[in-house]
Amino acid sequence: MSTAAPTLEVEDLKIIGIPSMAAIVEELSLEVRPGEILGVVGESGSGKTTLGLALLNYCKEGTRLGGGKVSVAGQQLAGLNWRQVRQLRGRTVAYIPQSPASALNPALRISTQLKECLSGPAAQVLERVRQVLREVALPDDDAFLARYPHQLSGGQQQRVAIAMAFTARPALIVMDEPTTGLDVSTQAHVLATVRSMCRTYDCAAVYISHDMAVVAELADRIAVMYSGRIVEMGGTAEVLSNSRHPYTRRLLLAVPDLLAKRPMIGIPGHAPSPLARPQGCAFAPRCPLADAGCGTVAPAATEVGPRHTVRCFKSEQPLPPLQLRNPSISSAPAAGRKPVIKIEGLTAGYGSKTVLEGINLQAYAGECLALLGESGSGKTTLSRCIAGLHHNYTGDISLDNSTLAPSSFKRTKDQRRRVQYIFQNPYESLNPRRTVEELILQPVTAVRGKVSNAREIVATALERASLRPDHARRYPDQLSGGERQRVAIARSLATEPEVLICDEITSALDVSVQSTLVDLLRGLQAEMGLTLVFITHNIALVRNIAQQVAVLERGRIVEFGEVERVFADPQHHYTQSLLTATPNFQLPDRLSTP
Amino acid sequence: MRRLLFRRTLFGLFTLWVVSLVVFLATQALPGDAAQAILGREATPERLAALREQLNLGGSLPEQYFGWLGQLLSFNLGTSLAGGTPVVSAVGPMLLNSSILMLCAAVIAIPLAIGIGTWTALRKDSAVDHVTGIITLVLASLPEFVVGVLLVLLLATGVFHLFPAVFVLVPGEQVWSNPAQLVLPVLTLVLAVSPYIIRIMRATMLEVLESQYVQQARLKGLPERTVVLRHALPNAIGPVAQVIALQLAWLIGGVVIVEFLFRFPGVGFQLIDAVTNRDLPVVQALVIVIAIFYVAVNLLADVVTLAANPKVRTAS
Numbered sequence: 001m002s003t004a005a006p007t008l009e010v011e012d013l014k015i016i017g018i019p020s021m022a023a024i025v026e027e028l029s030l031e032v033r034p035g036e037i038l039g040v041v042g043e044s045g046s047g048k049t050t051l052g053l054a055l056l057n058y059c060k061e062g063t064r065l066g067g068g069k070v071s072v073a074g075q076q077l078a079g080l081n082w083r084q085v086r087q088l089r090g091r092t093v094a095y096i097p098q099s100p101a102s103a104l105n106p107a108l109r110i111s112t113q114l115k116e117c118l119s120g121p122a123a124q125v126l127e128r129v130r131q132v133l134r135e136v137a138l139p140d141d142d143a144f145l146a147r148y149p150h151q152l153s154g155g156q157q158q159r160v161a162i163a164m165a166f167t168a169r170p171a172l173i174v175m176d177e178p179t180t181g182l183d184v185s186t187q188a189h190v191l192a193t194v195r196s197m198c199r200t201y202d203c204a205a206v207y208i209s210h211d212m213a214v215v216a217e218l219a220d221r222i223a224v225m226y227s228g229r230i231v232e233m234g235g236t237a238e239v240l241s242n243s244r245h246p247y248t249r250r251l252l253l254a255v256p257d258l259l260a261k262r263p264m265i266g267i268p269g270h271a272p273s274p275l276a277r278p279q280g281c282a283f284a285p286r287c288p289l290a291d292a293g294c295g296t297v298a299p300a301a302t303e304v305g306p307r308h309t310v311r312c313f314k315s316e317q318p319l320p321p322l323q324l325r326n327p328s329i330s331s332a333p334a335a336g337r338k339p340v341i342k343i344e345g346l347t348a349g350y351g352s353k354t355v356l357e358g359i360n361l362q363a364y365a366g367e368c369l370a371l372l373g374e375s376g377s378g379k380t381t382l383s384r385c386i387a388g389l390h391h392n393y394t395g396d397i398s399l400d401n402s403t404l405a406p407s408s409f410k411r412t413k414d415q416r417r418r419v420q421y422i423f424q425n426p427y428e429s430l431n432p433r434r435t436v437e438e439l440i441l442q443p444v445t446a447v448r449g450k451v452s453n454a455r456e457i458v459a460t461a462l463e464r465a466s467l468r469p470d471h472a473r474r475y476p477d478q479l480s481g482g483e484r485q486r487v488a489i490a491r492s493l494a495t496e497p498e499v500l501i502c503d504e505i506t507s508a509l510d511v512s513v514q515s516t517l518v519d520l521l522r523g524l525q526a527e528m529g530l531t532l533v534f535i536t537h538n539i540a541l542v543r544n545i546a547q548q549v550a551v552l553e554r555g556r557i558v559e560f561g562e563v564e565r566v567f568a569d570p571q572h573h574y575t576q577s578l579l580t581a582t583p584n585f586q587l588p589d590r591l592s593t594p
Numbered sequence: 595m596r597r598l599l600f601r602r603t604l605f606g607l608f609t610l611w612v613v614s615l616v617v618f619l620a621t622q623a624l625p626g627d628a629a630q631a632i633l634g635r636e637a638t639p640e641r642l643a644a645l646r647e648q649l650n651l652g653g654s655l656p657e658q659y660f661g662w663l664g665q666l667l668s669f670n671l672g673t674s675l676a677g678g679t680p681v682v683s684a685v686g687p688m689l690l691n692s693s694i695l696m697l698c699a700a701v702i703a704i705p706l707a708i709g710i711g712t713w714t715a716l717r718k719d720s721a722v723d724h725v726t727g728i729i730t731l732v733l734a735s736l737p738e739f740v741v742g743v744l745l746v747l748l749l750a751t752g753v754f755h756l757f758p759a760v761f762v763l764v765p766g767e768q769v770w771s772n773p774a775q776l777v778l779p780v781l782t783l784v785l786a787v788s789p790y791i792i793r794i795m796r797a798t799m800l801e802v803l804e805s806q807y808v809q810q811a812r813l814k815g816l817p818e819r820t821v822v823l824r825h826a827l828p829n830a831i832g833p834v835a836q837v838i839a840l841q842l843a844w845l846i847g848g849v850v851i852v853e854f855l856f857r858f859p860g861v862g863f864q865l866i867d868a869v870t871n872r873d874l875p876v877v878q879a880l881v882i883v884i885a886i887f888y889v890a891v892n893l894l895a896d897v898v899t900l901a902a903n904p905k906v907r908t909a910s
């Protein structure tokens with residue numbers, strides 16, 4: 001870390017939304033020195049993307065600069081005309097977007113997209129392009145250059161995006177969630193590439209992410225954003241081991257522990273939107289330390305250590321002990337357990353393509369079976385076979401020793417009642433034109449016909465999913481992502497099922513929300529004796545919720561057994577590689593005993 | 595890609611075959627006697643017999659059909675009942691004239707509409723955008739003969755006297771010998787097809803401009819011209835090509851009306867003439883020609899759409 005003049009300096013930046021004039025980002029100051037990586041973490045909607053784009057003097061549609069100063073490599077962005085801004089973009093500041101699949105132009109060859117970042121003689125430009133491609137460990141031959149984005153894998157696309165950003169040797173690079181949606185092994189490669197590229201070019205970087213574990217591995221400094229402000233900022237080690245803001249601490253506790261030594265604890269409630277920000281400290285409604293004073297004036301940023309600032313009146317106070325709903329999960333299998341779901345010799349595919357082969361599995365009553373695998377490994381297909389949503393399979397799936405028909409239409413009503421399915425994306429799985437009450441009653445009337453005690457069923461389901469009774473009258477778009485997923489859970493619980501299939505139900509949600517959902521599911525498992533089939537690509541989650549795990553690689557189960565045993569001593573090299581690629585985020589001692 | 599095109603072409607040929615069947619059934623195999631229908635009640639038996647001979651009305655239905663199809667495929671379209679000239683030489687020049695009319699309209703309308711559509715998308719919600727939106731909506735809702743009549747009133751007979759209101763073809767000259775005469779018919783067609791293309795181009799372009807890759811192109815510091823021409827346009831052209839094809843195919847219907855309105859010597863005018871005169875061979879030939887045009891334009895649109903999509907282009 002150098003002590004040279006900062007590459008990026010932001011002072012009191014404010015960005016407002018039009019026409020609401022609400023501040024999306026406010027009172028934001030930071031600096032990044034050459035060769036330094038600043039990690040910006042926060043929940044979705046906290047203003048991370050808005051901030052990132054502002055560093056390139058770019059305002060998304062519907063937003064406007066409301067004041068403050070940004071200077072990059074000594075240039076004040078506000079003082080530049082549009083021609084100079086264009087010169088600055090790509091050359092002095094480069095941007096790596098969240099989803100490379102949508103940020104690379106589908107109609108242009110990657111050579112075109114890489115070359116256009118540079119000007120100069122064609123041969124020189126081409127030579128430089130080949131050089132960066134080699135640096136991000138991609139082929140540099142003509143055949144590769146002639147490819148279109150759709151001819152690359154997700155990881156390759158993201159590396160092309162990284163190459164694109166580094167081509168013109170910028171002084172500052174802004175990365176907005178560049179690994180979200182990538183598999184862990186791909187993510188590990190991409191992070192290593194980012195790190196080495198920043199070092200090679202002595203380039204300052206702003207790395208935006210909602211994933212504390214990733215930021216902790218990569219960044220030199222961390223800025224925690226909440227509702228448009230930086231609530232805590234300091235050196236990585238300092239922020240992790242000596243975090244002062246209650247939000248930072250809760251955020252750290254929400255990260256699932258790869259070893260499952262401590263429970264994951266979500267943050268109840270959700271972040272306010274810029275339009276409905278409370279007066280005073282924005283975190284007050286969720287803060288365990290809040291008192292009357294916090295609700296009147298917003299705390300200013302105060303220095304609590306070298307280059308370590310916090311916005312909290314009570315940064316000296318420790319967090320009160322947390323109330324844990326389910327302090328521990330019994331990881332030891334109970335004696336005399338019996339399988340509820342049994343899968344034997346299952347082979348499934350789409351058309352002539354086989355995606356699952358020779359699957360043998362059991363899920364035991366009252367336990368959680370995790371299906372772990374990277375995207376495309378066949379997890380969802382397997383769960384859809386169990387739920388009767390995918391019929392094109394051979395082999396045998398049985399529920400309590402009676403074989404299930406492949407199509408859910410051919411299953412008995414009781415069989416359908418007993419197995420319920422929750423989809424990955426709560427933004428798509430709930431019909432926006434139905435109220436929560438109607439949504440919850442749908443599966444009930446489907447298996448039981450008209451019911452007399454509808455109100456009661458809805459009330460119980462809502463309560464089980466930790467929703468308020470008044471949620472019943474709302475429509476899905478009046479709910480946050482976490483609340484929507486709870487509605488999906490409530491809907492599946494309404495039929496009193498025995499088996500609940502959860503397909504990546506937390507992957508579209510923030511870490512803090514993910515933790516509360518996992519906590520909820522574990523509670524339900526204990527109270528109702530539910531059997532869970534939990535599909536995920538996240539090892540840490542598996543360790544925190546499941547008793548059994550099946551690791552899937554390209555349609556085959558490479559390892560199956562008790563979670564403890566599988567991860568303590570992984571036999572298959574694929575499981576081993578997954579374990580090494582996952583960031584192992586360990587909490588500092590001071591925080592680890594809530 | 596090649597296989598896909600091959601399949602589309604086969605499908606096009608199949609469509610043409612179906613059209614030939616329909617044309618045949620609708621004109622020759624009608625219940626009753628086609629010759630009688632053409633010549634009317636007062637026809638003499640000799641003339642009826644001669645016409646039946648000429649129209650291949652002897653033999654069973656399949657025999658009649660295949661005889662007719664064979665003639666069609668060898669470009670032997672028979673002789674016009676009205677003029678007594680061979681159908682090919684009667685239809686040929688008219689076809690050329692109409693093609694010129696449509697070509698002029700297309701060559702002006704397509705780039706113009708794509709340009710205006712892109713431009714209004716880039717100036718979304720500005721005054722130009724709103725005004726264009728209203729004008730295109732009004733034009734799209736007016737039937738083309740109303741547009742034609744209004745143009746005539748405005749530019750030929752009423753306010754200004756810039757262009758002739760009807761087309762007069764001096765014998766021995768070509769339709770393009772006097773370009774001023776072409777202006778109004780072409781303008782009518784341009785105004786008839788452009789609004790749809792403008793509106794769909796604007797909508798598609800807006801979607802593309804909001805995409806991540808256009809934002810990324812801007813963040814790379816590319817000049818706005820490059821962003822629009824290189825990054826946005828190629829992605830918008832594919833979906834729009836389909837609409838353009840539909841409009842062109844529709845153009846031939848508009849041509850019939852426009853030619854009638856301006857008394858332009860083309861297939862549309864001739865078709866109306868032939869129908870009134872019950873000139874069966876000419877009607878058959880014209881309908882088939884129009885069908886071929888439909889199929890060809892749609893095939894062309896498929897080619898453009900496929901070529902604009904690298905996923906299809908690169909698939910082996």
Ligand SMILES: Nc1ncnc2c1ncn2[C@@H]1O[C@H](COP(=O)(O)OP(=O)(O)O)[C@@H](O)[C@H]1O
Binds near residue numbers: 061
């Ligand atoms: N035009 C706008 N008017 C009002 N609020 C907006 C506007 N655009 C975005 N927002 C809000 O600004 C907040 C920050 O958005 P964003 O920067 O995308 O956050 P992040 O990247 O952290 O998820 C969100 O709550 C979003 O709803």
Ligand code: SF4
Binds near residue numbers: 247299
């Ligand atoms: S200022 Fe008050 S409400 Fe805000 S974080 Fe600190 S203690 Fe909590």
Ligand SMILES: [Mg+2]
Binds near residue numbers: 048049176
């Ligand atoms: Mg974002």
